[in-house]
Amino acid sequence: MTAQPALATASALSLESIAKRYGSFVALDGASLQVRTGTVHALLGENGAGKTTLMRIAYGLVRPDAGAVLVDGARVTITTPSDAIALGIGMVHQHFTLVPVMTIAENVALGAHGMLDIGRVRARVRDIADRTGFALDPSARVESLSVGAQQRVEIAKALVRDARVLILDEPTAVLAPEESRVLLAWLRSYADAGNSVVLITHKLGEALSVADDVTVLRRGRTVLAERGASTTTEALADAMLGTDSAAVVASASAHARSLDGPIVFRAQRLRLTDGNGVDRLRDATFDVRAGEIVGIAGIEGSGQRDLLRALAGRIAPSAGELIRPPEVGFIPEDRHHDAVLLDRDLSENVVLRGAGTRRGIIDWKSARAGTEALLEAFDVRPPDSRTPLRALSGGNQQKLVVARELHADAGVKTHAIVAENPTRGLDIRATADIHARLRQASADGAAVVLYSNDLDEVLLLATRVLVVHGGTVREVALDRDTIGQAMLGTG
């Protein structure tokens, strides 16, 4: 751990030497964070560095194994979110904690006691809307709101409980650039009014543009704590990536390939309709060739989810033409929900692919042999085909999914791969490994379609980028600003 310069004394929230393990997995290993009153504090770190876990401890959702939590300089014990709320701590989670069928007012009222006077709650919501400048209709159902509006409801929930320390977990990940700018400006003014903000992010520029102080976590430890003004993006990147940064940077520079392979996917005026008859995508036309990694970008809910599933053959188009190979490897973002059988062993999870059309008898002996060859080749640990999948770490589970989807039934390589946030929740090494596998697959001649809500990941891997916006798909230059504008429809 590097030495921590003492930040100013008036700290609204302070976490000292926090440790937390899950079984053999060490999430936090003596992490510390000091948030000064009246400041915006950026908490930086790669996926898996422990940022969210640390903040979930501050909010009472996770109990630390060791360490101290101080609020306004006094040592406190926070075992439930209601303890945190009582201490003036509010948290806006990355995955919103709203009840979709309830109204904004009901969501805001949730957690209080006694009689529920919904009229008064509505007045409170209007009051907060006035104070913050957020447009909030207290009677609107949350499920009908956009992602940005839902985030504002989350903030209103915290403010209504008089939060003085607001923790936001990757708040800009789901927002378009313009929305992000508005949010960050609001956070600035909120802090200037004497409150405190913890902004969890892995975007360096964002951190430096708004934060007074910066703390960087790596592998569960605090490796840097500085004033924002006295540090640079380079210093932060080094702190975040540590010794791994060289490997990541090296792998990032490896692609530039001729793009004249045969067409693998072809969409012509493709239309996708959801179960309620609403169009998710109206008019998509594009090709994907062998050897390409085509990145997909789009703000959440733009229809990319359906587009990926159509390419992977999981849903059928309602109109237009879609040419796709019969065998497409699909890596869905929600691994536990959509990709694996947690309580079956590794070979059964490999055999799962193609189970829908398999006939007759399964030859388990050769299935086990095939699985163990895959485990070996993809460095999945433990390399024992009889281990229940649940016992693997998240990174190893995902490696198994990738290994399976890159190979068709008989161990033959797949020629078409669709990946959706393939490294979400993985540590830096597993992420680098999966990036390398996808690159290798494309180098071997596969057509790869990759969606990530982390634009940096798209930029890192893609040879071309398609942006989904307003029901249509168009190709844009491989450039951060251009993509951002296209995602919003302003470019």
Add this chain to the structure above:
Amino acid sequence: MTDVIAPFLAATIRTAVPLALAAMGELLVERAGLINIGLEGAILAGAFGALVGASAGGVAAGFVAALVAGLLVGALFALCVIVMRADQIIAGTALTLLSVGATGTLYRTLFGSSGAALGIPTSAPFSIPGLSALPVVGAALFSQPPITYLAYLLGPVLAWWLSRTHAGLALRAVGERPEAAEAAGINVDRMRTAAILTGGALGGIAGGTLVLAQAGTFAEGMSAGRGFIAIAIVVLGRWTPLGVAGGALLFGAASALQFAFQAMGWRAPYQLFLVAPYLLTLTALAGAVGRARAPAALGKALEPRR
């Protein structure tokens, strides 16, 4: 006509009251996102508890004992499902089986295997002055054992509680999005446990009603599927207290038709009336779901304990 309608109404109410009591309890459990198939066991335990309590200390003691017996089944369900995180459908099935076995064994052990009619005190009807004098419906609706009036009140009270108190709001949130409730500072496990215990207690009182306000005695397996019907009524009533009240009355009416037919001198196999509520449930369920939306977390495996 009056001599058919009044008994028909009375029979409807008689059948509907225990169903409504049990279904209101299950409603709370389901609004918290769980299904308790052990409700049948809670009713049976309540019926047996009523027998023990009433033969020892009268009607009031009978109802208290019924409540406690139902609560006990609820507590066992909560222990399995909330504390141990066991599968709720299987735990509920096992608790019903346990209740059938335990009440049967205890009954024969304590009261002998003869099953002779036991002289236990029963709950006398209480006529509400004024209302009970109404023509046709008066005697049928307002000259009933006091527990019936409690059942009348339960629907509106629960409807009010669910929509007008923070606790009610919290319960609904727990059944819809437990993680949202937790983030709002609500103790999800405690809320669910409270719902299960209340559901068990109401199931027990429903069983007590069968013994103390209707049969006047206990018989093995006398719950006779009412717990399952009550679960169906919750779906039929679209998870709202007033809907559940309506559903219970509908079932009461279906089975009361049996007596109405007899009174009118029409012939039909008696099994038709016994089976009617179940067929009605199936057809009504087919129609009811689709339009109504179940609590989103209903029946889903519980998230692991931290």
Add this chain to the structure above:
Amino acid sequence: MPHSRSRRLLGEIALAVVVLAAIALSSALLLLAGGYQVGAGLRALWLGSFGSWYAFTSSTLVRAIPLMFTGCAVSVAFRAGVFNIGAEGQFLSGAAAATALVLALPLGRLPAPVLIVSALLVATAAGAAWAAIAALIRARFGVLEVISTIMLNFVALYAVSYLVRGPLQEPTRVYPQSATIVDALHLPRIPGAGRLHVGLVIAVLSTVLAGWFFRRAAAGFRLIAVGESPSAAASAGGIDVPRTMARALMASGGLAGLAGGVEVLGITFALYENISPGYGYTAIAVALLAGLDPWRVLLTSMLFGALEAGAGAMQRDAGVPSSLVSVIEALLILAVVVGRAARVRRISASGMPLASPPDA
């Protein structure tokens, strides 16, 4: 973790010993609590089940046969994630259909073996059809099969009650039961084994086949995948989940219906109201204790057959209410589900947290 075959076998035997000891202990405690003579009660339980060749074949195995079928039926459905609580109703519809067929078709037109086989096939079809009702309203209207199968149990019960007092009542119209099936159409007895009939062979074959189906057949694996995670089965496996679930429910119903047919042709020789002492419900305990594995159902069905046989003897010879056995069965189920939940917790504790925070 290498598992040697012998070590696994040893573990299974140890588990069986623990289960048997737990049953004996809990029975003893319950007897003690009820104020009964523990020694006499346990002795009757033993003598009535395994105590003699006659008790073993004519009581225990005879009761184990329907439990083998229904235990398998429940295993097949539960494995696919379909909570078929309706084996009881499917059993009854199988029994009713088999009875109706053999009483309707006069002997002599067709040879007896053909009639017997057709009756069993009709029983299977009737059970599957009864389950198909639940499958259909689940597929069409999204009604949970837990509720619909329970409802259908009551419908089947009252339908049988009507049949044995109406269209299928015996000619004298005195007793609420069907006419007795002629001797030629009974399932042959197994020589030297009392009331034990060849239904045992059919039951054992069915369980062996079902166990093999889960272990080796591609369709069996589909069923397991759907039961573990419908979303992953659909997305990663390309499996038609609703169809797989519907087929599992109907196969389950077919097995339970076959149980009803075998019971009528092998033991009761007539249809009456209480033809099943709850085989469809006991089956849930049988299947769960077997870990939903049909091969182990062979053992657990014998265990429960013995318990039910012993319960009768206990009531007859020691004055202990037979419902005591339901308590033991319920405790066994609870122990199994609670133990299973604990095991899942332990496995995941060794790896990542189950609800891993998105960024940890």
